[in-house]
Amino acid sequence: MAGISIQNVYKDYGALNVLKEFSLEIADGEFVVLVGPSGCGKSTMLKILAGLEPASGGKIMIGDRDVTDLAPGDRDIAMVFQNYALYPHLTVGQNMGFGLKMRGMPKAEIDRRVRAAAKILAVDHLLDRRPKALSGGQRQRVALGRAIVREPRAFLMDEPLPTSTPSCASIRAPRSARFTSASASRRSMSRTIRSRR
Numbered sequence: 747m748a749g750i751s752i753q754n755v756y757k758d759y760g761a762l763n764v765l766k767e768f769s770l771e772i773a774d775g776e777f778v779v780l781v782g783p784s785g786c787g788k789s790t791m792l793k794i795l796a797g798l799e800p801a802s803g804g805k806i807m808i809g810d811r812d813v814t815d816l817a818p819g820d821r822d823i824a825m826v827f828q829n830y831a832l833y834p835h836l837t838v839g840q841n842m843g844f845g846l847k848m849r850g851m852p853k854a855e856i857d858r859r860v861r862a863a864a865k866i867l868a869v870d871h872l873l874d875r876r877p878k879a880l881s882g883g884q885r886q887r888v889a890l891g892r893a894i895v896r897e898p899r900a901f902l903m904d905e906p907l908p909t910s911t912p913s914c915a916s917i918r919a920p921r922s923a924r925f926t927s928a929s930a931s932r933r934s935m936s937r938t939i940r941s942r943r
């Protein structure tokens with residue numbers, strides 16, 4: 747169970763106040779999209795949720811845990827960045843399983859999760875390729891797969907779709923993977939928060 751509760755969050759960068767009394771309740775399993783003008787603080791809010799930026803004030807709960815002061819690695823959430831951040835020298839399969847390997851997960855379990863996620867994302871035929879031999883959309887799906895294999899309590903996605911990708915519907919993830927596909931324009935999908943059931 748992992749609902750997200752954002753309570754009265756403030757964020758200042760020096761004299762610039764970016765977030766003021768920002769509050770949002772996201773139910774367990776809910777898919778939420780943040781939209782707003784450029785510079786209004788969408789990425790900042792996602793970074794604060796992920797623990798990559800400290801909030802200047804307020805509280806964040808994930809499930810029943812107060813994560814406001816926890817390090818990113820202790821929050822059990824995955825963030826997918828706009829620029830993919832794939833390792834160029836690793837294959838698709840190695841990229842997807844890298845985080846699990848670093849955590850000491852047995853190879854057989856890593857392979858099982860990577861193959862399952864790769865199938866969902868239709869990149870299972872690309873597991874031995876390196877990122878440079880992929881299209882933008884394929885790279886993005888690999889980045890998404892790397893988040894899925896971790897089975898986190900929530901997914902944070904900051905502009906996860908390349909311009910050429912018409913909608914999240916192309917991901918076609920089954921409900922059994924607890925990942926809901928949705929059709930929407932790229933702009934309205936620009937910031938997404940997905941919490942797992």
Ligand SMILES: Nc1ncnc2c1ncn2[C@@H]1O[C@H](COP(=O)(O)OP(=O)(O)OP(=O)(O)O)[C@@H](O)[C@H]1O
Binds near residue numbers: 759784787790
């Ligand atoms: N590290 C930083 N130091 C100072 N100001 C910052 C920093 N990061 C972001 N900002 C400023 O905070 C504001 C919000 O930035 P943010 O990236 O959250 O906007 P956004 O809503 O995601 O915009 P866009 O839709 O253009 O990506 C902007 O005015 C930006 O210039």
